[in-house]
Amino acid sequence: MEPILPESAPCFMEDVILSRFKEIEISGAGIGLRSQHYQQILDNKPNVHWFEALSENYFGEGGLPLYHLEKVREHYPITLHGVGMSLGSATSLNTNYLAKLKRLVDRFEPAYVSDHLAWVSVNGKYLHDLLPLPYTEEALTIVAEHVIQVQDFLGRTLLIENPASYLSFNNSEMTEWEFIGELSKKTDCHLLIDVNNIHVSAINHGFSAIEYIDAIPSERVREIHLAGYEDHDTYLFDTHGHRVHPPVWDLYEAALERFGPVPTLIEWDTDIPEFSVLMEEAAHSDALLEKILS
Amino acid sequence: MITLQQLQELFYTSVFEHGSENHTTSKLGHYINETEGLSSIDHFNIYKGSITASLNRALREIYPVCNRLTGDNFFNAMGKEYMRNTTSRSADLANYGEDFQNFIASFKHTENLTYLPDVANLEWAWHRAFHAADESSIDLAALGKVPEADKPHIVFYLPVSASLIASEFPIQHIWQVNQSDFEGDDRVDLNEGGIKLLVWRKDYTMRIDPLDDVEWCMLKEIGTGHTFDTVCTHLCKHDPVLDIEKMLPILVQRGWISSFSIDD
Numbered sequence: 001m002e003p004i005l006p007e008s009a010p011c012f013m014e015d016v017i018l019s020r021f022k023e024i025e026i027s028g029a030g031i032g033l034r035s036q037h038y039q040q041i042l043d044n045k046p047n048v049h050w051f052e053a054l055s056e057n058y059f060g061e062g063g064l065p066l067y068h069l070e071k072v073r074e075h076y077p078i079t080l081h082g083v084g085m086s087l088g089s090a091t092s093l094n095t096n097y098l099a100k101l102k103r104l105v106d107r108f109e110p111a112y113v114s115d116h117l118a119w120v121s122v123n124g125k126y127l128h129d130l131l132p133l134p135y136t137e138e139a140l141t142i143v144a145e146h147v148i149q150v151q152d153f154l155g156r157t158l159l160i161e162n163p164a165s166y167l168s169f170n171n172s173e174m175t176e177w178e179f180i181g182e183l184s185k186k187t188d189c190h191l192l193i194d195v196n197n198i199h200v201s202a203i204n205h206g207f208s209a210i211e212y213i214d215a216i217p218s219e220r221v222r223e224i225h226l227a228g229y230e231d232h233d234t235y236l237f238d239t240h241g242h243r244v245h246p247p248v249w250d251l252y253e254a255a256l257e258r259f260g261p262v263p264t265l266i267e268w269d270t271d272i273p274e275f276s277v278l279m280e281e282a283a284h285s286d287a288l289l290e291k292i293l294s
Numbered sequence: 295m296i297t298l299q300q301l302q303e304l305f306y307t308s309v310f311e312h313g314s315e316n317h318t319t320s321k322l323g324h325y326i327n328e329t330e331g332l333s334s335i336d337h338f339n340i341y342k343g344s345i346t347a348s349l350n351r352a353l354r355e356i357y358p359v360c361n362r363l364t365g366d367n368f369f370n371a372m373g374k375e376y377m378r379n380t381t382s383r384s385a386d387l388a389n390y391g392e393d394f395q396n397f398i399a400s401f402k403h404t405e406n407l408t409y410l411p412d413v414a415n416l417e418w419a420w421h422r423a424f425h426a427a428d429e430s431s432i433d434l435a436a437l438g439k440v441p442e443a444d445k446p447h448i449v450f451y452l453p454v455s456a457s458l459i460a461s462e463f464p465i466q467h468i469w470q471v472n473q474s475d476f477e478g479d480d481r482v483d484l485n486e487g488g489i490k491l492l493v494w495r496k497d498y499t500m501r502i503d504p505l506d507d508v509e510w511c512m513l514k515e516i517g518t519g520h521t522f523d524t525v526c527t528h529l530c531k532h533d534p535v536l537d538i539e540k541m542l543p544i545l546v547q548r549g550w551i552s553s554f555s556i557d558d
Contacts, residue, residue: 056385056386056387056388059386059388060388060424060425060426061425061426061427061428061454062425062426062427062428062429063424063425063426063428063495063498064424064498065425066428067428067498084385084386084387085385086385089302090297090298090299090301090302091299094385096385097385097386100386119302120385121385122299122302122303122305122306123303123306124383125306125381125382125383126382126383126384126385127306127309127345127382128345128348128349128352128382128387128390129341129344129345129348131302131305131341132341133298134298134301134325136298138297138298139298142298166337166340166341167326167327167334167337167338167340167341168326168327168337169301169325169326169327170325170326170327171295171296171325204329205327205329206329234331234332234336235332235340237340237344
């Protein structure tokens with residue numbers, strides 16, 4: 001299958017020359033930025049390498065969310081991570097959404113912009129959840145067109161994240177990792193590998209998490225996500241509401257062996273704990289990143 | 295072979311299908327793999343539950359007082375019914391629930407909670423103001439330099455965050471006693487009378503300002519976007535003794551008028 005873009009297509013991020021911020025690039029462990037921690041972060045300036053902001057939380061015209069993000073950005077590099085782009089929609093992308101995202105990107109100069117391999121809406125009707133795709137040639141063509149459209153519009157390379165999933169379609173023609181590999185070739189996109197999602201999906205669908213990791217084109221991986229899940233007996237559910245589980249830490253080490261010391265995010269979205277808990281998780285990630293470097 | 299769009303449309307319809315009418319869900323199930331311990335429908339229902347929970351969470355975050363007044367179980371059931379009746383057209387979950395007030399007003403199980411739609415209206419106004427664009431105060435120096443001949447053509451603007459709300463119920467009192475940090479007597483007499491409010495944001499501070507009848511009339515009229523000349527004519531018809539010259543600086547000083555332009 002021929003790539004739609006040549007392998008030598010430029011990485012748009014490097015085109016940024018002038019910046020009003022001191023730091024743009026990221027390394028080491030970062031923490032998901034949540035409103036419960038704004039004040040503590042701004043008061044204490046904790047030793048965190050970078051923060052990841054959920055794009056849609058800052059789509060408002062003004063107010064405190066944007067004020068806080070502006071203040072955090074003055075001191076830390078950030079990435080922007082979205083859940084509403086709906087790259088897997090069979091119908092067209094929401095240009096209003098893209099315009100709001102571009103406004104954020106231009107203002108905050110994130111190191112990376114990412115969203116999921118999932119669909120959220122169809123015919124302009126939103127379900128507001130990351131929904132699974134059948135891994136077919138038809139879906140691959142549609143998602144690739146959407147990724148290219150977004151990259152052209154934003155003028156930068158997008159990071160695509162593998163989803164956690166709770167069902168698989170029987171009309172799939174390839175595995176998820178094959179789909180992601182082909183997508184990255186067709187669009188020259190980069191990848192955000194969520195190690196927790198691989199573990200959750202591997203248990204739910206009965207595939208090998210290591211086989212998945214081994215099949216990912218490592219040169220395209222720019223970021224890793226770590227989070228906690230819930231065990232619902234018959235399946236694992238990706239709640240982002242717990243510490244990273246031991247098997248996910250093990251898989252993370254395997255991922256670092258293969259991908260190298262990729263910047264890693266600690267995600268926590270429900271039952272948000274004290275900031276110190278996130279710092280502990282980030283320190284653990286940092287220790288493993290340093291181990292790989294040494 | 296089912297297309298991606300057909301599959302997604304089937305999925306969408308199945309999410310809001312009542313449990314007893316699972317025709318679409320059964321059809322969708324033909325395309326979903328079973329695993330040990332979980333049927334294809336079980337797999338789908340994980341998503342159905344997750345979507346419902348996240349939409350209900352979004353409503354709870356925007357309408358915490360309505361949630362507290364009705365209780366979690368009732369609010370969640372009401373939210374589910376709202377989801378079935380309302381299509382979300384925005385990728386931004388912060389836009390979800392704009393017409394919740396109208397839904398509550400028509401929901402048969404809340405007909406005894408006559409004040410609830412107005413409380414929801416107040417909460418949406420608060421939510422809207424919270425995310426509204428930042429604004430500086432009115433440029434008084436520029437206003438002072440407007441030539442006399444242009445003054446009738448001035449158009450004054452309320453803050454972009456502002457919503458004018460009137461209710462025959464004491465909704466501000468209801469809202470206050472249902473804040474998580476409220477301490478004191480939380481009883482509210484529904485017969486204590488109605489209220490008129492301006493909900494807005496001054497810099498980063500949220501405001502709910504009660505208005506008297508004169509302030510309400512003036513802000514309502516100014517909010518129409520008419521020139522000052524027309525505003526004065528309308529106000530004088532309504533209240534011939536209203537001292538607009540005296541009132542206007544008060545509204546400006548309180549921040550309730552945030553900008554102006556000269557209508558060509």
